[in-house]
């Protein structure tokens with residue numbers, strides 16, 4: 001099906017739509033809004049206007065296209081793909097080689113969303129040089145628009161080097177899953193005394209040139225303070241209501257993941273239930289010879 005490989009028509013600066021993310025009721029809310037590709041300066045403008053924005057993960061073409069068309073301005077090809085795509089027990093095992101095809105699938109499928117690629121564990125920590133080399137692969141081979149890496153003050157040199165190379169960097173502080181074993185498990189970070197350290201981390205990332213910073217499992221009060229102190233947007237996941245943006249793993253948000261979910265997850269659908277019902281109906285139809293029917297059959 002050539003349609004599945006079609007590149008979306010890219011919309012360039014010559015068009016004159018309202019700025020990205022204009023409030024509901026403005027002309028951008030028409031049926032097929034001629035929106036430009038989201039750029040990092042648009043996210044800064046949303047922060048200045050006090051308009052919170054949603055971010056979701058995506059790992060494949062149909063979901064990426066759907067989320068893009070629904071107006072999600074930023075899509076993250078997270079290293080959570082380790083869990084959601086590959087079935088590993090944590091995000092540590094996933095490799096650059098496993099991430100790149102997913103990043104390419106997502107960027108190929110969107111026309112407006114800014115696509116951020118997570119740098120996997122071991123692909124940037126060694127040195128700022130390693131971070132630049134890996135980020136370059138995600139830009140060249142994955143066609144990402146930005147990268148994300150985990151870590152605070154200690155990773156400011158990495159963020160600075162990647163930014164200097166021309167690649168926008170999203171930081172990630174608080175609970176950083178790639179450091180699970182050093183942090184002592186899945187735990188809230190920045191409680192009590194460590195709140196000041198978290199603020200220092202956020203400021204260091206901003207000074208190093210990060211265009212936004214994810215805060216994962218951080219007390220709402222600290223996240224609010226950091227959000228006010230930074231001029232770049234903060235993206236919360238378990239960081240309370242005052243962040244400039246909120247992110248969730250899409251399968252968590254849509255209820256495709258079954259079993260216990262983290263406290264910060266809100267399930268907006270029961271995709272697991274919907275799919276289970278569909279699968280059982282298909283299986284029954286095959287076993288009863290009700291599928292395929294004449295309308296599904298060629299002669």
Ligand SMILES: Nc1nc(=O)c2c([nH]1)NC[C@@H]1CN(c3ccc(C(=O)N[C@@H](CCC(=O)O)C(=O)O)cc3)CN21
Pocket residue numbers: 079080083084091177186187188249251252257261262263264
């Ligand atoms: N499906 C999925 N969703 C995610 O949010 C996610 C991934 N995978 N993989 C990579 C990381 C790992 N993350 C995680 C994983 C587990 C918890 C968790 O178990 N949280 C518990 C414990 C909190 C506590 O004890 O303080 C919670 O109830 O929030 C949190 C974040 C976030 N990321």
Ligand SMILES: CC(C)C(=O)C(=O)O
Pocket residue numbers: 057076077078079080081118214237247248249
């Ligand atoms: C949960 C988000 C922020 C993430 O890093 C991921 O999906 O890997």
Ligand SMILES: [Mg+2]
Pocket residue numbers: 078079080091118
């Ligand atoms: Mg991640």
